[in-house]
Amino acid sequence: MEQNGRAENAVVVRNLVKVYGKEKTAVDHVSFSVKPGEIFGLIGPDGAGKTSIFRVLTTLLLPDGGSATVDGLDVVKDYKQIRNRVGYMPGKFSLYQDLSVEENLNFFATVFDTTVEANYHLIKEIYDQLEPFKKRRAGKLSGGMKQKLALCCALIHKPVVLFLDEPTTGVDPVSRKEFWEMLKQLKTQNITIVVSTPYMDEANMCDEIALIQSGRLLSVDTPGNIVKSYPEQLYAVKADNMHKLLKLLRSYDKVMNSYAFGEFAHVSFKDPQVNISEVTDYLKQEGLADIELRTTAVTIEDSFIKLL
Amino acid sequence: MRTIKFLLQKEFRQIFRNRAIVAMVIAMPVIQLIILPLAANYEVKNVNVAVIDKDHSSYSQKLINKIIASGYFKLTGYDFSFKQAYRLIESDAADLILEIPQGFERNLIRENEQKLFVAVNAINGTKANLGSAYLLTVIQDFNRDVRLQFIQPGNFNQQPTIDVASSNWYNPLLDYHMYMVPGILAILVTMIGGFLTALNIVKEKEVGTIEQINVTPIKKYHFILGKLIPFWILGNVVFTLGLLVARLVYGIIPVGSLFLMYGFIAVYLLAVLGLGLLISTFCETQQQAMFVMFFFVMIFVLMGGLFTSIDSMPDWAKTVTKFNPVSYLIEVMRMIMLKGSSLKNILPQLGIIAVFALVLNSLAIFNYKKTS
Numbered sequence: 294m295e296q297n298g299r300a301e302n303a304v305v306v307r308n309l310v311k312v313y314g315k316e317k318t319a320v321d322h323v324s325f326s327v328k329p330g331e332i333f334g335l336i337g338p339d340g341a342g343k344t345s346i347f348r349v350l351t352t353l354l355l356p357d358g359g360s361a362t363v364d365g366l367d368v369v370k371d372y373k374q375i376r377n378r379v380g381y382m383p384g385k386f387s388l389y390q391d392l393s394v395e396e397n398l399n400f401f402a403t404v405f406d407t408t409v410e411a412n413y414h415l416i417k418e419i420y421d422q423l424e425p426f427k428k429r430r431a432g433k434l435s436g437g438m439k440q441k442l443a444l445c446c447a448l449i450h451k452p453v454v455l456f457l458d459e460p461t462t463g464v465d466p467v468s469r470k471e472f473w474e475m476l477k478q479l480k481t482q483n484i485t486i487v488v489s490t491p492y493m494d495e496a497n498m499c500d501e502i503a504l505i506q507s508g509r510l511l512s513v514d515t516p517g518n519i520v521k522s523y524p525e526q527l528y529a530v531k532a533d534n535m536h537k538l539l540k541l542l543r544s545y546d547k548v549m550n551s552y553a554f555g556e557f558a559h560v561s562f563k564d565p566q567v568n569i570s571e572v573t574d575y576l577k578q579e580g581l582a583d584i585e586l587r588t589t590a591v592t593i594e595d596s597f598i599k600l601l
Numbered sequence: 602m603r604t605i606k607f608l609l610q611k612e613f614r615q616i617f618r619n620r621a622i623v624a625m626v627i628a629m630p631v632i633q634l635i636i637l638p639l640a641a642n643y644e645v646k647n648v649n650v651a652v653i654d655k656d657h658s659s660y661s662q663k664l665i666n667k668i669i670a671s672g673y674f675k676l677t678g679y680d681f682s683f684k685q686a687y688r689l690i691e692s693d694a695a696d697l698i699l700e701i702p703q704g705f706e707r708n709l710i711r712e713n714e715q716k717l718f719v720a721v722n723a724i725n726g727t728k729a730n731l732g733s734a735y736l737l738t739v740i741q742d743f744n745r746d747v748r749l750q751f752i753q754p755g756n757f758n759q760q761p762t763i764d765v766a767s768s769n770w771y772n773p774l775l776d777y778h779m780y781m782v783p784g785i786l787a788i789l790v791t792m793i794g795g796f797l798t799a800l801n802i803v804k805e806k807e808v809g810t811i812e813q814i815n816v817t818p819i820k821k822y823h824f825i826l827g828k829l830i831p832f833w834i835l836g837n838v839v840f841t842l843g844l845l846v847a848r849l850v851y852g853i854i855p856v857g858s859l860f861l862m863y864g865f866i867a868v869y870l871l872a873v874l875g876l877g878l879l880i881s882t883f884c885e886t887q888q889q890a891m892f893v894m895f896f897f898v899m900i901f902v903l904m905g906g907l908f909t910s911i912d913s914m915p916d917w918a919k920t921v922t923k924f925n926p927v928s929y930l931i932e933v934m935r936m937i938m939l940k941g942s943s944l945k946n947i948l949p950q951l952g953i954i955a956v957f958a959l960v961l962n963s964l965a966i967f968n969y970k971k972t973s
Contacts, residue, residue, distance in 0.1 A: 381816040387809030403607040404817045
């Protein structure tokens with residue numbers, strides 16, 4: 294691919310709107326851009342509009358407003374060229390279950406008018422793990438293997454931009470970790486990757502993320518900046534009775550925000566110079582024991598909750 | 602071309618891996634063609650007849666014997682009153698009542714005239730119609746015998762009579778198999794072609810593979826041809842198997858040109874596959890496609906002239922059959938197979954089917970969208 298002919302941004306989305314039916318707005322004036330060669334994460338819960346954005350960008354869905362370009366090409370006008378340049382891996386496994394691993398890969402290579410050999414270097418690392426099963430029908434593979442095969446098929450034509458819609462949903466934690474390692478590998482091949490996920494912990498693996506909720510973008514930045522921009526100091530609290538603790542925190546007038554977070558409760562206070570021991574005393578007074586209160590690092594999930 | 606080649610390769614792999622489809626394509630024409638024509642028999646045999654003989658003469662005996670000896674009737678009651686015989690009709694033991702009045706023999710000889718009474722249970726229309734027609738034939742025959750006996754040879758030709766001699770062309774023995782087999786084969790070809798195409802594409806929608814295909818640069822017509830060609834070939838396989846069964850099991854050897862039949866089927870399959878394709882573009886699940894297809898196939902079969910002749914339908918129904926591709930195929934199959942019609946004879950039907958193929962496929966291609 295000629296480097297100078299390449300668009301400045303791999304993906305540009307401007308005021309994108311998608312409305313289903315009459316009133317169900319799935320995507321509500323969304324704008325963001327993805328730089329070439331980065332991993333861009335679209336992070337949000339189910340039903341936030343992630344898949345709709347993906348389908349618009351992969352030319353499967355026509356937008357109702359705004360515009361979008363992929364590799365400098367308009368998704369409506371230049372959809373034919375885009376189809377040659379993007380790889381798409383839908384959230385649901387959608388390869389031919391009755392064809393073998395090898396046949397699926399060959400098929401997708403040929404429909405893009407290329408061969409497996411030509412771009413083998415792209416998928417080698419991933420395909421090596423699939424090699425022992427290459428004669429097996431795709432439908433008979435395990436979940437993790439299916440996902441690897443789907444990634445291979447989406448990559449086989451050396452796409453400029455790779456769209457992965459919730460690739461790790463329903464995948465075990467070990468495979469998830471492996472999968473992200475694979476994505477990092479691909480990044481070195483200069484492939485732009487747009488990935489969506491409902492898992493906040495995966496956000497840190499991305500170069501840039503967009504937090505999305507109910508079709509609206511809450512924030513677009515690097516994970517580091519998003520965390521950094523959290524305005525208050527965050528504390529983690531633990532006590533013997535978590536239920537009571539949460540109730541107390543919620544009614545405590547010094548508290549700005551509080552919510553359960555794993556085995557802790559995360560709290561921020563209205564007064565930045567709050568006296569910790571004062572808070573602990575108050576909780577003890579209310580009958581809680583084994584109180585542990587300390588500062589904690591902000592995570593993407595905290596930022597997401599804050600932005601809601 | 603390369604793309605189509607690979608699409609076809611993929612399609613055939615999938616078809617041959619799906620045992621149910623292979624079994625259906627091979628077993629369905631063979632089994633159905635062996636069973637259905639035997640079952641769908643219009644010849645009425647074993648008409649149950651109850652006789653009320655009030656005469657008990659040698660003539661009445663002769664008539665009854667003649668009726669039973671004809672082979673179409675079974676004597677299930679021999680009664681003395683209509684009431685008794687009517688009970689047999691009510692309990693479904695008899696389909697016909699023949700009443701021979703008292704003095705049958707005497708009046709016939711003396712007055713050269715006698716009346717018989719026939720009552721028919723018309724719940725089963727076909728049986729009633731044919732049964733009473735057979736019975737009347739037998740009685741007329743009996744009548745002629747009686748006349749021969751009594752009228753002197755010299756006076757024989759006093760009355761001018763018209764004797765109609767009919768001969769059945771193209772199917773001299775009025776063999777129902779000759780008539781049913783081409784019709785059933787036509788329906789089989791329609792069903793296999795239509796259902797397989799519709800279900801196949803909708804399955805790709807259901808599984809989600811069509812999404813994957815849609816993001817590729819595959820052209821619309823590539824995809825559609827990739828779907829049409831395999832099922833077109835399968836349709837021809839079914840047709841060939843059907844012809845073999847017709848020949849081996851029923852001894853039906855097409856009178857007309859085989860080449861012409863395949864030519865017509867080739868165009869016809871395009872029309873049916875187009876219908877399947879069109880349905881698949883409207884349906885999201887295989888269940889929907891199945892029901893919509895059934896809706897059409899039911900109408901096609903029942904209004905196709907297989908079981909009931911189109912000529913006997915009311916005018917509005919005749920108009921409907923004009924939009925039924927199956928009716929043309931059944932007609933043409935019978936024409937070529939039994940009558941040996943040539944291209945010139947079937948040209949109108951061929952033209953209409955070609956229009957069907959063109960319209961249905963155009964609509965399907967128009968309605969198939971890679972982007973929603």
